[in-house]
Amino acid sequence: MKKLLPLLAAAGLAFSFAARAADAPAAGASAPSKAPTAQQSKMKTCNAEAGDRKGDERKAFMKQCLSASKPATQQDKMKSCNADAKTKKLQGDERKAFMKECLSNKPA
Structure with missing residues (x-):
């Protein structure tokens, strides 16, 4: 009985290594392609x-x-247009008109 237990443990260990080796991809096989x-x-x-x-x-x-660099986002445009409007000290309807024009025509 004392010899049987270590023999079973060794056999189990050998089978687990064999199963693991069978699951591993072959050395020449390429891994599945990932998205770039x-x-x-x-x-x-x-x-x-x-x-x-x-x-x-x-x-x-x-x-x-x-x-x-990547194109400017809408948030970047908004910051820039706000800064321009503040520099020009625009208020009310003038500011609204300026912001509308700035946000719609300013290149990204």
């Missing part, structure tokens, strides 16, 4: 826009394209 990150998407877009550019011209374009 924002940076990877940006790189793909910039690469397509670079087109046939070569050498230093391509490097400069890619650097500029990848470092370009």
Whole structure:
């Protein structure tokens, strides 16, 4: 009985390692593809826009394209327009008209 218990424990351990090895992907198999990150998407877009550019011209374009900041949000526009209205000391209907114009036409 004393020899049976360690033998069963060793067998159980061996089976658990075998099961784990069977669940692991093969060494040559690739992992399932994940969704591209924002940076990877940006790189793909910039690469397509670079087109046939070569050498230093391509490097400069890619650097500029990848470092370009994201477009301003509506909240950023609102802050900017508010600051402009305050600088111009607009009030009442003048301020409303200015804000409407500023928020609708100001480029993002």
